[in-house]
Amino acid sequence: MSPDTITTIGSTLVQHGRLSDRIYVMHLSPADLPGILDDLDGLAERERYTKIFAKVPVSALSLFVARGYVVEARVPRFFRGREVGCFAAKFFDAERRQESADVSAVLAAVREKAGDARPAGLPPGWTCAPAAEDDADDLAALYDVVFATYPFPIADPGYLRETMTGDYCYFLVRTADGRLAAASSAEIYREDENVEMTDFAVHPDFRGQNLSTLLLSRMEEEMRAAGMKTAFTIARALSYPINATFARAGYACGGTLVNNTNICGGFESMNVWYRTLDE
Known part of the structure; x- marks a missing residue:
């Protein structure tokens, strides 16, 4: 299976593909909000991906939560040494959401x-x-x-x-x-x-x-x-x-x-x- 693709949506850096069956928002451009949320959902639906996860400044988090994202991890001072970063995820498959091992x-x-x-x-x-x-x-x-x-x-x-x-x-x-x-x-x-x-x-x-x-x-x-x-x-x-x-x-x-x-x-x-x- 070929590796996942790295591309941009607007000015936002994204990786996606069949290998990990997901979209990964590697660098979110705030200028792309809120429209990028529709773009991500559309890409996930077209490709039938089962997960999106994104590195999101806490100041933008409410937009993601309103669209069904949950916070899986938080990092203080993640952005420019000042703003909390949230690793937010949206699942399109209930099975993928279930942890299968005891981490x-x-x-x-x-x-x-x-x-x-x-x-x-x-x-x-x-x-x-x-x-x-x-x-x-x-x-x-x-x-x-x-x-x-x-x-x-x-x-x-x-x-x-x-x-x-x-x-x-x-x-x-x-x-x-x-x-x-x-x-x-x-x-x-x-x-x-x-x-x-x-x-x-x-x-x-x-x-x-x-x-x-x-x-x-x-x-x-x-x-x-x-x-x-x-x-x-x-x-x-x-x-x-x-x-x-x-x-x-x-x-x-x-x-x-x-x-x-x-x-x-x-x-x-x-x-x-x-x-x-x-x-």
């Missing part, structure tokens, strides 16, 4: 690790550095190994090269002999002054070495320097390691997006974690 057990377990940051270091000769276009083939191969499915075509080197020219910064951990051990990316929303810490992947040969923690710390340094005020992630709700990584790093959980994303071969719920970077 609370993972959250309870990782919350015991809150703030328990583990010092992350690299073995001699290893490196952690931003990626260049020449790294795209290795990076795509790593993502192909780690993810059976993914909402973005990150196993395509061409897609990675294209995003590198925009507001994506990829970071790589390489071994002393040059093998790609782990990777992640920072997806920067400059207008909103926030950044999504995402696309974490550790090669099976190198797991258990806190490489995701190291990558997260490095990305935070870079994003603070770039003026981003809030960092967040949308993490697989049933994955203990990635949730623990963010809990240990001092992130708070803002909520759970139910049956949100087709990743690793099936639909999964996702937890939203966040922390401020400018304090």
